[in-house]
Amino acid sequence: MSANWSNRTIWTGDNLPIMRGMNSASVDLIYLDPPFNSKANYAAPIGSEAAGAEFKDTWTLQDVDIAWLDLIEAKHTRLNKVIHAAMSKSDKSYLIYMAVRLLEMHRILKSTGSIYLHCDPTMSHYLKLLMDAIFGRKNFRNEVVWHYFKPHSSKRTWPRNYDQVLYYTIADDWTFNHHATLFEYDEKSKRRYDKTDSEGRRFKVYTDTTGTVRKAYMKAGRADNVLKIPFVQGTSKERVGYPTQKPIALLERIIKASSNEEDVVFDPFCGCATTLVAADRHSRNWVGIDISNVAVRLVEDRIKADQGLFQDIQSRTDVPQRTDVGTLLMYNAPSNKKALYGEQGGHCNGCAQHFQIQNLEVDHIIARAQGGTDHLENLQLLCGHCNRVKGDRGQEYLIAKLAA
Ligand SMILES: C[S@@+](CC[C@H](N)C(=O)[O-])C[C@H]1O[C@@H](n2cnc3c(N)ncnc32)[C@H](O)[C@@H]1O
Numbered sequence: 001m002s003a004n005w006s007n008r009t010i011w012t013g014d015n016l017p018i019m020r021g022m023n024s025a026s027v028d029l030i031y032l033d034p035p036f037n038s039k040a041n042y043a044a045p046i047g048s049e050a051a052g053a054e055f056k057d058t059w060t061l062q063d064v065d066i067a068w069l070d071l072i073e074a075k076h077t078r079l080n081k082v083i084h085a086a087m088s089k090s091d092k093s094y095l096i097y098m099a100v101r102l103l104e105m106h107r108i109l110k111s112t113g114s115i116y117l118h119c120d121p122t123m124s125h126y127l128k129l130l131m132d133a134i135f136g137r138k139n140f141r142n143e144v145v146w147h148y149f150k151p152h153s154s155k156r157t158w159p160r161n162y163d164q165v166l167y168y169t170i171a172d173d174w175t176f177n178h179h180a181t182l183f184e185y186d187e188k189s190k191r192r193y194d195k196t197d198s199e200g201r202r203f204k205v206y207t208d209t210t211g212t213v214r215k216a217y218m219k220a221g222r223a224d225n226v227l228k229i230p231f232v233q234g235t236s237k238e239r240v241g242y243p244t245q246k247p248i249a250l251l252e253r254i255i256k257a258s259s260n261e262e263d264v265v266f267d268p269f270c271g272c273a274t275t276l277v278a279a280d281r282h283s284r285n286w287v288g289i290d291i292s293n294v295a296v297r298l299v300e301d302r303i304k305a306d307q308g309l310f311q312d313i314q315s316r317t318d319v320p321q322r323t324d325v326g327t328l329l330m331y332n333a334p335s336n337k338k339a340l341y342g343e344q345g346g347h348c349n350g351c352a353q354h355f356q357i358q359n360l361e362v363d364h365i366i367a368r369a370q371g372g373t374d375h376l377e378n379l380q381l382l383c384g385h386c387n388r389v390k391g392d393r394g395q396e397y398l399i400a401k402l403a404a
Helices: 015-020 066-075 077-084 089-108 124-135 187-192 248-258 274-281 294-307 334-343 384-390 395-403
Strands: 009-012 027-032 040-043 054-057 109-119 140-147 162-169 202-207 213-217 226-228 264-267 285-290 314-316 360-364 379-383
Touching: 009 294, 015 089, 015 285, 027 089, 027 248, 066 077, 066 089, 066 395, 077 089, 077 124, 089 109, 089 124, 109 124, 109 140, 109 248, 124 140, 124 162, 162 248, 187 202, 248 274, 264 274, 274 285, 274 294, 285 294, 334 360, 334 379, 360 384, 379 384, 384 395
Parallel strands: 009 285, 009 314, 027 109, 027 264, 140 226, 264 285
Antiparallel strands: 040 054, 109 162, 140 162, 202 213, 360 379
């Protein structure tokens, strides 16, 4: 499906409504580095390029729209179980917030697409369960470990010097460029092995002690899934002062391994635009979203500094209109009812009893008064009794009532 935005678009705003407006199967690679539920507030120092950027990483149920949970409870049973396994209200809120967004990312990716979810041990165990429920356990490919060095003062535990990047694909046929996982040779080695054969292997030509001209190949640099890349330090050239800036070398490795030139790379939490700059550097198309209005300025400044010329960047704040869906049917159209009957196996989504199709009614999961739409994703079938009990309230109310 083609994209309903132009290449090099950066949106300022909440990524949920914007992603809901993006066409399905329109992106090749997603890298996301969301808030980690670290219970911290981040702010860029005054005077840095990123000054003015800040975001909160503490979670309460007030931070999430409880209607999202209704949708998950009604439509995504496995996901619902993962959310209810959370140990605290804060973790539960964070997982609801992430689940609704990851569902959109799954829809937006092409069937050959890949997703890399950057997290750390604070929530990685829960996020992996969410990813298993949304992308499928069999589509978990690996975990990329970003290993860095940070001085530690605690004598009561092991120093923690890594982040995890969970890597999933949509299906069995995915883009992967093995050569991009090999070590990059340093400049000194490249000068010594200054020739390249037709397969891209580097070698040098020398004359041995008998006077015979010979070739010597450089050893293939094999890497594994632990990438040792320094933290973006205060003195680092690439540092823009963004509180959670990730190293561009990490993004370059991921982008080169899991996409090809002209593919679309998407970062829904793009911060100071590290992913977008790396994508641009390697001739990928890109699109990004960040809630902070500093991101758009940083992407323009960084790409200009990186490429030495001003690129044509689209800055948007509107919610896009999907062009891959026809006009919406009336919510209770017979074809909607039939599709839902198949999806639910003929069972009421409240009491779970089996009914003939004529005895089930189409219900909005998120009520229209609360912004719920007539999309199939927001519809379910309930028996007359459950529909009356629920009324205009959320699914949570119906489930609690039925359990009482
Ligand atoms: C961990 S940072 C990303 C840093 C980025 N990888 C980089 O290298 O600069 C998380 C970002 O998510 C953004 N953010 C938080 N909630 C958001 C939302 N609902 N929609 C879009 N962006 C959001 C924050 O403003 C912040 O820039």
